[in-house]
Amino acid sequence: MKATYEVDMLTGVRPTGNLHLGNYVGAIKPFIELQKTGVRSFVFVADLHALTDHEPKEIREFTREVVADYLALGLDPEKNIIYTQSSIGYETTFLMALLARETTVAELLRVPTIKDKLRRGARPETANALLLLYPVMMAADILLHRARRVPVGDDQVAHLEVMRRLARDFNEKYGEVFPIPEPEKLRSLRILSLKGAGKMSKSVPEGSIFLSDDPKKIEKKIKTAETATEGKMTPSLESHMILAKELAQNKNTLIEIDELINAHLAGKQVMGDFKKLLADLISDFLIRFQERRATVIKEPGYIEDILRSGATVARESAEKTLALVRRATSF
Numbered sequence: 001m002k003a004t005y006e007v008d009m010l011t012g013v014r015p016t017g018n019l020h021l022g023n024y025v026g027a028i029k030p031f032i033e034l035q036k037t038g039v040r041s042f043v044f045v046a047d048l049h050a051l052t053d054h055e056p057k058e059i060r061e062f063t064r065e066v067v068a069d070y071l072a073l074g075l076d077p078e079k080n081i082i083y084t085q086s087s088i089g090y091e092t093t094f095l096m097a098l099l100a101r102e103t104t105v106a107e108l109l110r111v112p113t114i115k116d117k118l119r120r121g122a123r124p125e126t127a128n129a130l131l132l133l134y135p136v137m138m139a140a141d142i143l144l145h146r147a148r149r150v151p152v153g154d155d156q157v158a159h160l161e162v163m164r165r166l167a168r169d170f171n172e173k174y175g176e177v178f179p180i181p182e183p184e185k186l187r188s189l190r191i192l193s194l195k196g197a198g199k200m201s202k203s204v205p206e207g208s209i210f211l212s213d214d215p216k217k218i219e220k221k222i223k224t225a226e227t228a229t230e231g232k233m234t235p236s237l238e239s240h241m242i243l244a245k246e247l248a249q250n251k252n253t254l255i256e257i258d259e260l261i262n263a264h265l266a267g268k269q270v271m272g273d274f275k276k277l278l279a280d281l282i283s284d285f286l287i288r289f290q291e292r293r294a295t296v297i298k299e300p301g302y303i304e305d306i307l308r309s310g311a312t313v314a315r316e317s318a319e320k321t322l323a324l325v326r327r328a329t330s331f
């Protein structure tokens, strides 16, 4: 890999296990499909961020797991630079310190995601202080590579606003060091829970299909999923129709889905057939995914090699920016 690598796009992935189809279809698939348009990204595992709510010793394994998931879902290690945040931990935290002093505690307490977390569950008395620094470290992740485009979900938009504000103020104070990155809104689909209410989520496992589910479990979950009355389109049916279409591998399947939905809307009793088709599509997809994932995990040193060469490129890119930062700040 050449040292002159320019970052096209940059994104961070949380090392949390147990991805489900909502995560895949809603966020990961649109991102992975960008590869087809020639976009090359820096993709890093946010393992330092994960320290906010995980024990350090757990995170290493989570990191391997999430990299295996993304590779098996189609993230191409030839086209993207894949690394862990901690492999450039010095560079990240150095820049974070310089950015943190351009931020006030009050501003961070007003960030909606943090406010929200501190209102429920994580109380200021017990939450560790890394939570408060989350948006600042995220700004460091991005600015460290002078990235221009950052694809994120809706929940991250407020963080990117903090990052843009920091970049602008830093530039104003010390001179133009950072290009101001643009949030990249990816088409994001909300796949609803099989149990009707809300999105598919880890916290309602009966309503979610995990990437690790086997065909038997999938069949059972789909069988007991909420259905729509004949003739009616509901948000849940619509969302599961989209899920089916996203997983369909060919035109005939797409036609079959449309025919079933049209029959349903015409008042026919076809929900059983639709569920059967959906369960088959999911099983086919997940069996292939699980095979690829097993291969990736089994190959000794495969993931480690990818992360090591990614770290080399990322460090070079980070050092280049830090040289500009040092010169600008005289620090």
Ligand code: TRP
Binding pocket: 010, 011, 012, 013, 014, 046, 049, 137, 138, 141, 142, 150, 151, 152, 156
């Ligand atoms: N905060 C992101 C999330 O929760 C992960 C992340 C960390 C990230 N640093 C980033 C995303 C930088 C984009 C750019 O999903």
